[in-house]
Amino acid sequence: MRLRPLTLLAPVATGLLLLGLWQLLHTSLSPERQYLVPAPAQVAAAFAENRAELLSGALTTASGAALGLLGAVILGYAFSIALAFSKLTRAALFPYLMALQMMPIIVFAPILVLVIDASLARVAIITFLICFFPLVVNTTQGLLSVDPQLLDFFRLSKASRLDEFRRLRIPTAQPYFFTGLRIAATLAPIGAIVGDYTAGNAQGGTAGLGFQIVLTSSRFQxxxxxxxxxxxxxxxxxxxxxxxxxxxxxxxxxxxxxxxAR
Known part of the structure; x- marks a missing residue:
């Protein structure tokens, strides 16, 4: 599929417009309040000045996000298969899965600080808790959303439950799984930053983005x-x-x- 020049230029033009509006907002504020919305040039200068610290923090946050997301994918997929395999399992476990999702994640932060020493592990666990639910819900829905005619064909062919899952349900569930994975991938960096904000530290001389937010906001940087x-x-x-x-x-x-064909 060919990309038209206007399609490529549109996001660039929008970005330039947003930068202009940002600069306009900065200049429209009174001098004593301009520090609240620094100019784009000031932000760029701050990045250049602190790029080593910021990139190190991004690497730390990305590591926690990746570990949490990977754990959510592995355990979430296995959990989804268990839920789809049996109506009794769904009835027994799904209400507790909903309860876990509705519990504020921030509640776990002080517990993790007391129980786990490693900051990266705490961040990964909080990220896992945030990413787990959308993966399980979407993947389970995909495993259950098979074509009834194909399901009847498999059963008339006396296919085993294992073959039914391997050859029919799991391929059918892939688009649903990736929908959940995209949601989880969006949430993973947010979860890692929140986890680092609430339960992180600068252990080992490396602070994640969330902990850097705590430091810079307290110093009004x-x-x-x-x-x-x-x-x-x-x-x-x-x-x-x-x-x-x-x-x-x-x-x-x-x-x-x-x-x-496009």
Whole structure:
């Protein structure tokens, strides 16, 4: 599929417009309040000045996010298969899964601080708790959303439950799984930053983005705080882009959502 020049220029033009509005907002504030919205140039200068610290923090946050997301994928997929395999299992476990999702994650932070010494492990666990639910819900829905006619065909062919899952339910569930994975990939950096904000530290001389937010906000270093926020945003884009690329590799040859004729 060919990208038209206007399609490429549109996001660039929008970005320039947003930068202009940002600069306008900065200049429209009174001098004593301009520090609240630093100019784009000030944020860029803060990033250049603190880039080593910011990139190190991004690497720490990305590590926690990746570990938590990977754990959510592995355990979430296994949990989804267990839920889809038996109505009794779904009836027994799904209410508690809902209860876990509705519990404020911040409640776990002080518990993790007391129980676990490693900051990275605490961040990964909080990220896991945030990512687990959308993966399980979407994957379970996919495992259950099979074509009834195909299901009848498998059963008339006396296929085993293992073959039914391996050859029918799991392939059918892949688009649903990737939908959940994209949601989880969006939440993973946010969860890692929140986890680092509430339960992180600078152990080993490396502070994640969340802990850097705590430090910069307490010192009113607003340009560096904005730079930290933009690094976190870029991290989210990176995670989602990796998932989109993986989804394309797995689905583009056979799934209807990819029109190969375009």
């Amino acid at each position: 607003m340009p560096q705080l904005y730079a930290t926020a933009f690094i976190g945003c870029a991290l989210g884009f990176l995670f989602v882009a990796l998932v989109v690329a993986l989804q394309w590799l797995v689905l583009h040859r056979w799934h209807d959502s990819y029109d190969r």
